[in-house]
Amino acid sequence: MTSLVLPGDSIPLPSSSKSIVLGPGIAASTSRVQSGRSQDAPACIATRLGLLGSAKGKEKSEQYWVEGSSKRYIPAQKDMVLGTIIARHAEGYRVDLGSAQMASLEGLAFEGATKRSKPNLKVGTLVYARVSLANRDMEPEIECFDPNTGKAEGFGELKGGLMVTCSLQLCRKLLNPKFPVLPTLAASIPFEIAVGLNGRVWFKTETVSESIALKRIIEGVDSGHIKAEKEDVEQAVKEYLA
Template structure:
């Protein structure tokens, strides 16, 4: 699907594909149907924000659709991968800051292998990598630290050490695109672990402080526009910061 400017309330027909469609930020399912010139009425979706309609066909057998806008505040959307900071503990779990208008709820059982007798004991200030499991207009979002399809952590959970950088929502979504060369170019020079949250946060962990500083400066430079997100420019910037 080609990119197109959409307004709040615009009806958008589902793409002509047999693949299931995953709705991302800025889109909501509609109960109405749109008449197609070449076929009968087809289901539609509604845009909830101003921006550019974007799509991505990943390795999974599905197509992702979302509205790319200039919003600076994160709005939780189901199935989003996010980085959150635990700000409070209670009997059943934790309250987590995602940088959105509402705090998120994280149950103590929402971890791989967690039981009522054996649950993670996380402290206030702990950083976690999670997935949004529930997001509605009237209730606070819920997150989980495991993949519900496998029951395994799959990279979700507590993040220890490392550095977290706050950047634009748009850059984070680009970083999760395998065709976006920034992370692969950085990895060719600096070995590091990374977790990218669609809520405008990037966590990474390197072996040396100088490498962490270099990665941080490159991400911030690309987000500000000082560094172009091209392989040659990123490689040049990394080497200059490590020199």
């Protein structure tokens, strides 16, 4: 059940979880709250107005975030993001995520990268990455591999395709398997897709007409002109591919 929270509201964390992942709109607090057990449980506070959301993660972890109407992306650790390389330097790259600060991407933050063998990415290249460090007082750092496996797991350079910009709220919904938009589109159009929590969606199809149809449907759902229901999305696919 979702609940409305205001900036500064205390959000107690369950002590039964093995690990807690704090998402956008929540910051750690130095205070502690009564948990009904022998020890007090740590707490966190909301940093913006919105609905408190939660989801189960891997290995009994729990994720918490505040679903607000913010238009600017604020980097949060473990977020999946789409970034554009805007500069190169000796140790890596500077990447635009659409946030207030540019992100840092090391040349070794790729699968199998070594000092002698590093990817050579050009300015303007689009990458799918994971936020490895997010601090209010430091520029964010991103990486293009899964630290648990050392494999790319889909992260890295995105070649070809088309990127569209949409709301942060829609991107988070698209990552929910129960949200009907992507499963309905996949039933009619074969495509590859990468969804970034920074308000960017990349996809690649076999034809230009299919790419244009996907772009219009995603933008239509985001603006409210197309309802996020299976029947409405199917009708939109027929119209745009006619």
